[in-house]
Amino acid sequence: MTLNCIIVDDEKTSRIAMSSLVDHSDSLNLVGIAESGEQALELLDEKQVDLIFLDVMMPSMSGFEFLDEIEDNNNVKVILVTGKKDFAVKAFDYAISDYLVKPVSRNRFKESVQRIRKSVSVGSDSDFPNNLLLLKLIRFMHSRDMNFLEPVPSRKSLLGYTYAMLTDNLDFANEADALDILEEAEDNEILTGKFVDTIYLCNSCSNSYLNIREVCPNCDSSHLVSNDLIHHFSCAYMGEISEFKAAGYGETLICPKCEKKLKHIGVDYDKPAAIFNCRGCAHSFQDPLIRAKCLNCGADQKVEHLVKKEIKRYHLTAKGKDMAEGNHYVKIRNNGEQMPDEGESTDYFIRALKNEIKRKSIAEFDSSVGMFRLWNISELYQRIGNAAKRDLQKELQQILSNDLAAGDEITFWDYETILVLFPEQRKEDVESVMHKMAERVKELIKDNFDDFDLELKMAVLKVKEDITYERTINELLEKASKSNV
Amino acid sequence: MKENFAKKITHEDLVFMKIQDRSPLYLPQLKSFDAVIIEYSNQLATKEIVKKIRCHNMESVYLIPIFVYKIYEEESGAQNPLIDGTIHSLNNLAKVAEVARKINNKLTT
Numbered sequence: 001m002t003l004n005c006i007i008v009d010d011e012k013t014s015r016i017a018m019s020s021l022v023d024h025s026d027s028l029n030l031v032g033i034a035e036s037g038e039q040a041l042e043l044l045d046e047k048q049v050d051l052i053f054l055d056v057m058m059p060s061m062s063g064f065e066f067l068d069e070i071e072d073n074n075n076v077k078v079i080l081v082t083g084k085k086d087f088a089v090k091a092f093d094y095a096i097s098d099y100l101v102k103p104v105s106r107n108r109f110k111e112s113v114q115r116i117r118k119s120v121s122v123g124s125d126s127d128f129p130n131n132l133l134l135l136k137l138i139r140f141m142h143s144r145d146m147n148f149l150e151p152v153p154s155r156k157s158l159l160g161y162t163y164a165m166l167t168d169n170l171d172f173a174n175e176a177d178a179l180d181i182l183e184e185a186e187d188n189e190i191l192t193g194k195f196v197d198t199i200y201l202c203n204s205c206s207n208s209y210l211n212i213r214e215v216c217p218n219c220d221s222s223h224l225v226s227n228d229l230i231h232h233f234s235c236a237y238m239g240e241i242s243e244f245k246a247a248g249y250g251e252t253l254i255c256p257k258c259e260k261k262l263k264h265i266g267v268d269y270d271k272p273a274a275i276f277n278c279r280g281c282a283h284s285f286q287d288p289l290i291r292a293k294c295l296n297c298g299a300d301q302k303v304e305h306l307v308k309k310e311i312k313r314y315h316l317t318a319k320g321k322d323m324a325e326g327n328h329y330v331k332i333r334n335n336g337e338q339m340p341d342e343g344e345s346t347d348y349f350i351r352a353l354k355n356e357i358k359r360k361s362i363a364e365f366d367s368s369v370g371m372f373r374l375w376n377i378s379e380l381y382q383r384i385g386n387a388a389k390r391d392l393q394k395e396l397q398q399i400l401s402n403d404l405a406a407g408d409e410i411t412f413w414d415y416e417t418i419l420v421l422f423p424e425q426r427k428e429d430v431e432s433v434m435h436k437m438a439e440r441v442k443e444l445i446k447d448n449f450d451d452f453d454l455e456l457k458m459a460v461l462k463v464k465e466d467i468t469y470e471r472t473i474n475e476l477l478e479k480a481s482k483s484n485v
Numbered sequence: 486m487k488e489n490f491a492k493k494i495t496h497e498d499l500v501f502m503k504i505q506d507r508s509p510l511y512l513p514q515l516k517s518f519d520a521v522i523i524e525y526s527n528q529l530a531t532k533e534i535v536k537k538i539r540c541h542n543m544e545s546v547y548l549i550p551i552f553v554y555k556i557y558e559e560e561s562g563a564q565n566p567l568i569d570g571t572i573h574s575l576n577n578l579a580k581v582a583e584v585a586r587k588i589n590n591k592l593t594t
């Protein structure tokens with residue numbers, strides 16, 4: 001889950017330092033910077049903000065005065081950032097989420113953001129930005145007796161369609177979140193949807209404004225000229241129409257082989273196909289590739305890699321009305337940009353590995369830990385885009401889990417690295433299981449992306465009582481990078 | 486409230502805030518009104534201010550009934566789904582009062 005945050009600080013150097021910390025965090029999305037409390041109030045009006053990094057000592061409106069102004073806004077978390085420690089008690093009175101003293105260290109910052117993320121994910125059901133948006137939508141629909149939420153075609157929208165309240169509350173770059181929210185709401189029977197249209201989106205930025213065109217299979221250039229191919233029945237000559245035009249005069253076509261005049265299409269000649277000539281590389285071919293160029297982010301992708309989505313009109317269900325009246329919490333899953341297994345599962349894996357290392361020191365048994373490195377997978381991720389990337393990772397995790405025993409643990413360490421813990425299993429046995437898993441991964445990639453050759457690396461180590469989990473993982477990384485499956 | 490831009494209009498038991506679409510507005514102050522009437526000067530400015538209200542985080546702001554006051558009708562395509570109606574005169578607010586009451590009743594029940 002990514003939190004939208006703003007920085008409020010009157011000092012330029014502090015603003016730069018904080019924005020650098022925010023930029024380095026995968027969990028944060030910086031939506032604005034304010035030099036004063038007044039500017040921050042304006043930002044709160046304009047943007048969907050989940051978290052504020054707030055300076056205390058500001059000239060026209062102090063951090064605490066700002067907090068007084070937003071006391072009704074329960075949806076936003078605040079981290080105070082100040083040069084003095086003296087405000088800690090007062091900050092406690094304001095029930096702020098955390099307190100950072102300048103200069104803010106990277107570790108302290110990370111710890112603070114992690115704490116906020118955790119509190120958001122276990123907090124009230126409406127804390128997720130998506131839940132809040134859905135709540136806004138259904139309260140709006142219900143209060144207006146709106147029978148249907150209609151998709152409105154719009155040239156200015158990322159998706160080509162807008163939904164009242166939803167699209168308005170999302171930044172242009174995140175407008176596709178509206179579809180995720182509506183899909184989840186439908187799955188949760190809060191809304192029912194009726195098909196209106198199918199759209200295709202850029203797999204990188206979800207934009208629907210695409211330039212779809214034929215390109216050369218040799219050099220990917222779209223600078224092509226097409227010519228009809230003519231089959232002259234009487235002499236069986238087949239050639240481009242330009243040859244027949246060159247042999248003829250005006251609109252009259254003459255066969256360059258038998259020199260007869262072509263009379264009627266379908267009677268003495270036919271146009272069975274077209275031939276393309278690439279102006280870029282002079283390649284001639286009959287079957288061009290069809291590619292879609294995104295006019296928002298510029299990504300050029302195969303049309304089969306575009307993301308297909310359904311556009312529907314939605315109706316509020318009885319359950320949805322109940323939720324709108326506050327009789328039930330609004331809760332849908334968060335569809336944010338996250339790995340299938342990010343966060344808590346990785347923490348859990350580390351705890352399990354640490355436990356295994358500890359157990360080794362008091363009992364006599366063999367445990368193993370393995371690693372897969374999908375060495376060149378980033379090339380594929382880039383090609384297929386974010387949505388397909390997430391689906392592929394989910395599928396990878398699922399397929400790998402099939403070979404695991406009940407006590408085994410698996411986690412995505414990062415987008416390219418998978419860790420597997422095999423408690424009480426010998427290294428030799430684990431190696432054969434890992435080879436089987438590697439085969440499955442390769443098959444999955446080959447079945448879905450036949451033009452991509454995955455370079456898969458793998459390593460297995462015994463869990464040792466005198467080697468820390470960090471060293472174990474580092475050794476695996478090193479060993480795997482030298483291997484080849 | 487900045488008197489130059491915003492005006493309070495009382496109709497029976499309801500209090501409306503009337504603002505111009507290009508005037509600055511501190512949105513949380515809307516929560517003490519029953520509805521807001523936005524005086525139209527151009528499509529973009531009205532659209533912007535309506536969007537700002539509907540994007541606010543406070544429920545009493547983002548759900549407030551919004552009416553657009555246009556002296557003359559303009560061919561501007563479909564009506565903005567985020568507004569609750571259009572009026573052409575401020576002399577008779579009975580119709581919008583009825584709509585505002587209906588919405589506010591829904592929100593309080």
